[in-house]
Amino acid sequence: MLSIRNLAKTYAGGVRALRGVSLDIPPGMFGLIGPNGAGKSTLMKILATLLDPDTGTATLDGLDLIANKDATRRLLGYLPQEFGVYPKMSAVDMLNHLAVMKGITKGGERKEVVEGLLQQTNLWDVRKKALGGYSGGMKQRFGIAQALLANPKLIIVDEPTAGLDPAERNRFLNLLSSIGRNVVVILSTHIVADVRELCSRMAIISSGELILEGVPAQAIEAVKGRVWSKVVPTDSEREEIEKALPMISMHRVGGLNEVRVYSETSLGEGFLPVEADLEDVYFRQLSQHRPN
């Protein structure tokens, strides 16, 4: 269990990235969603020992992650949102090197785990090629491989599926969930579907604050039957609805606007009830907490 209590961080420029976030994250996949600049990356960097919070604590099964950076790093698997590679190193050399860094000093074990990861991430055939020649997707897969080295107890993956094609994304998510049963996996993403499919628990943060925390299915349950959809042809009509009703989201469908609104009662006037999904929960929460 990872317990986060009152984490706050204000950057030197005065940006308040986290405003006292508290969370309990049990083993399993935990989805963290929020818009850009919500503080997701700051939270993850703090958990990944790259940043010191101003206040607050984070403990993993009793281990103070902030005070014991070295111990934290030993059980950490981290895939940052943006990262590069040493262009002249090959994947296998680099993974071997990183395995040593993570304390896998027994040669046989190391070979096994490195080869296993290369195969799992489908980099086996290019393992001897220089990382500089890798495409974005391959680089991402390499990033995943390195994050999974040494059976980490705490896995932090920041936007892991960005840049992956759908097949790769599936493979990765399967891999992650197969590993993530007994360890804490924090998956930060803006793809709400990823969370719905994989995560047993989730949290939404916005403007440095936690606005929802819970089980995805329960969250959906809470809005069930209260999401209404209407297709309107013009922008002015859409704007009218936006003014009048608590709008959740708007999609363009075949050149028309599909507007979703939240209402506990039926709205009539062409509004049809729709099956609520996690995205509706997300947008509903965001619109409620939009700083006005």
Place this chain on the structure above:
Amino acid sequence: MFKDFFLFELKLRFKSVSTYIFFLLAALIPFFSIAARDFGPIGSGKVFLNSPFAVLLITTQVVAFGSILIAAIFGPAILRDFHGDTYQLIFTKPISKFGYLVGRWAGSMVTAIFVFSGIVFGIALGTLMPWADKLRIAPNDFGMYLRIYASIGIVQIFFLGSLFFCVAALTRNIVVVYLQGVALFAFYLIELVVVVVSNKLERAWASIIDPFGLIMVQSLTRYWTVVERNVVVPHWTGVFLYNRLVWLAAGALALLAAYALFPMSAEVLGSRRSTKKAEEAKADKDSVEHEPRRVRANLPQVAQIFGGATTWKQLLSMTRMRFFNIVREIPFWAITLIMLVFVLISGHFAGNNNGVEVWPVTFLMVSVVSGQSGLFLYIIGVLYAGEVIWRERDVRFEQIHDSLPLPDWTDFVSKFLALAMVETVLASVVLVCGVLSQAISGFFRFEMGHYAKEIYLVYLPQLLMVILLALFLQTVLGNKFLAHALVVGFFISIPTLYAWGIENRLYLYGEITPYTYSDMNGYGHFVKALFWVTAYWICVGGLLGVLAIAFARRGTEQSFGARWKQAGPRMRRLIAAAAAFLLLAGTCGAVFFYNTHVANQFRTAQQNRHRTADYEKLYKKYERLPQPKVTDVDVAVDIFPERRSFAGTGHYMLVNHTDKPINEVHITDSREAVQEVKFNRESKQTLADKDHFYSIYKLDKPLEPNETMKMDFRVGYASRGFKDGNERAEFAYNGTFFDRDYFPTIGYSQNVEIDDPVRRREEQLPPLEEMAPPGDPYYSNINLFTTDSEWVTFHAVVSTSPDQIAIAPGYLKREWTENGRRYFDYSMGDTRINDFFSFLSGRFSVKTDQWKNVKLEIYYQPGHEFNLDKMMDASKTGLDYYEKNFSKYQFDQFRVLEFPRYRQFAQSFPNTVPYSEDIGFIERMKKPDDIDLLYFVTAHELAHQWWGHQLIGSQTQGSNMMSESLAEYSALTVMSKKYGEDMLRKDLRYELDRYLRGRAGETRHEPPLVLVQREPYVWYQKGALVMFALADYIGEDKVNLALRKFLEKNRYATGPFPDTRGFVAALRAETPLELQYVITDMFESIVLYENRAVSATYVETPDKKYKVTLNASSQKKKSDGSGNETPMTIHDLIDVGVFSGTKEHLKRLNLHKEWITQETGTFEFVVDEKPTFAGIDPYNKLIDRDPADNLIEVEKP
């Protein structure tokens, strides 16, 4: 369109702060060259600090070394668009190629011209500084500054800028641009080694193809006199013109190439990128095509092990990765390759010591290969210190890297170790290059131990210190380039601080004490100082490393404040390491300080000059005080080589040869070796000024005229610990050599005075006193060499360690061992000698031989057997020739003794010649016409047994030529007997070069030969040239006859001593009337010829002969001491001739003298062979500023 690009470029540049920083950088060196003492390229003397010559040198150097700024201005003009991929935006628009390329180029050109105009600004500003040396600053002449800036600066900017621009446009890679700069620089360095360091006289081609103009300017101005340096602005003629044209053309070609080859299409320009894209796609496909063969549900469980062993493995793995990251880079290989080429070429010339071929022994080779590779290894160290510190951030791997479970120190230490490994590998490659170069030169005595010591224990630690500093700066500062700039600043600051008198190596980061390896003494007494100073700086570097670990970036917070906060807790963990380094540095520093400041007094060069100046100020008033003269010397000297010390007792017999009673005896002790002085009558010491080398003893009873008295003394010198440089070269574990300076000198000694005019002004001393003219009533009675003595008897008992031989002048009377020491008793018997003696001790091997009844001995270092036979031959041939032509040799022995190369000369003491191991013992004649310096020097020193030990002039102007010029003439004659006239001519050509360069560097005024005072280039080089010219005119036999007669009349003179008036008269007596002008011109004046072969043609005659017509011109000028020339009418007998063969090996077909009475003349010859060359004064017997144009190829009309 052009205008738009041009103005845009200008706006961008002039808005950028870097442009103004570059301007200040360009202004900095010129400013200090004028405003700061001892900074600029102009040494002492009368050349103005802002003279055309100085401005020329400064401008050329600043632009050459500022090439990196030119690259930094022209490179980005194009590359800017490719950095951020803006090229895709630009080249999809309809823009004109001309507008884009030429606009960008012209904008950069204007920017660069502005930047380097900082030179003119810096010079002008420097002249205004209140502390500048106003006496050496001429009024600002902006016209001249700008003319030089245009012909050097702007031409260089055009050429280099266009080249950089072209390379940037065609490769679109900044690294290639810089590499091309490095390659150009290497080309220049190679030229420098091949041409300048090995002292080639033929410089025209090297000057023309010199891309920076440095060699060109140096060659062009090397014979310029003071007046010319202060007045002449080089014109676009000759070599200067060709050089400028070649590089202007190169620049224009580069521009054309850029214009012609630059593709104006985003598609083509992006093609390199799309190749990369294609590769990626292929790799992608490769990786996807094969679905996982076996997918495991779970990854294997692994054990994470942390602790000491893992930390070690992590360090190794990290170091290995970093090492390979460096050695896989192209710039690394490019720099390494250039270094290899340069080192191997330099290695090839390691055996060339100023034009003299020597065996490339290990100490020469290792110093060449380490010295020449140094620049490149420092560049690699500093460059990659920046790369390695910023690597994770540059490749954006830092978030993963920083969250790895590594101790904080591992990362930094791995960076250091990786660089250390790279440098160790490179240093080893350099070592192999040295061995290889020796093998290529056919020298197979590889001393691997010596190589290893020099490369791994001396050279490598210095590199590591700089790397630690660079790593520290890169870590602490937030910017890679700022840190690089500071490291460069550090490199500039060290010599500057030395020049400003900060010489204490405890404060100069990474500076080690100077040392010299000698085959005789190994690293000897330098080892201790080197060890402690190296350990000290390595520990200080280690401390910097610890600080760097504390401040290292880890995590995403980069601000200095945040890093300062994290440094505290980290420092607590590093406290043990910091304390250890601090303690070690403190200990080493304390040991160093104790030795250099407590056991020995620490004085800077300036402090030493103050003492010397004070000596002169305080005691010069006693210069003419009547003092007794030494007539007998009897000493007992104990040398303790292993302690680098000696102790001596002895006595002088003193006589009063003045007509007044002497009340006081004054003693100068310039070596601070005199411990006690006693007279055989009552006396009292009335002055003991140890700080200024002076003491005075008052005699109770005056020494009456012609009365003698005995003076007992105790002398000694004890080395204690080690010094911060300035170790006395006289004392070595093997190879002690000290002389009379360690014994009391009676009276004031002029030899102590400072002679550099700038230094004298600094010390507020008046200009150095001119020597008295010949015939001066006072100085005619003082002998040139030892003011305080007459001809003396000499006896010495010398002792040394049992494994060494000790030598002093005199015949060995007895040798014995007593108390575990070896004793030698030397005596000159009743043969009186010049009061000039030396003591040597070493583990010598001895070679003996005999010439008539004279015993010949060479005491040499085992291993230096290369030339002993030749040395013997020179001695015998010399004795033979000198006895036959001059007079009888006055001794029964002649000994040559090798001493360590801490000093590089040979010196003639009575029947004893100490001879440095550097200047002949390792000589190697490669080609039969190489100049045999060893043979020459041996014969020269032997000749001094006549010219100096038989004939001594008075202490007046000119007298020194009767010693040095005559020794030079005698030795060259002997050498030509062995090697023929060709070698003589070749040697004289070098003498001419050295004479012309010597007078160019004159700091006071050049005297005519027979009035020479302290000008070695006059008494050696001009003396030799002039004596041979005279011998050529009147015949060797006539010259020798004059010398013999003059010697017979004057040898062993006791005062008045002879001077050059008598010498000139003796020469005139043997010279026919019509050639008397030769003596007037050459001996009594400074006369320069400008002989030139204008054209030469030949026609074949019907009887198979060749008729040659030579057109030549001749001018003759008289120069004053500063180089002001006035034309003379010519009426001279000059050689004209026709030759076959090559320029290097001319074969005479017809050579004769003609009376030249007009400035131009036509000469006709008929010769039997097909001619190749013809010329006037073709052998450069006359002094000619442009000796190369005397000879011309003979052509068919």
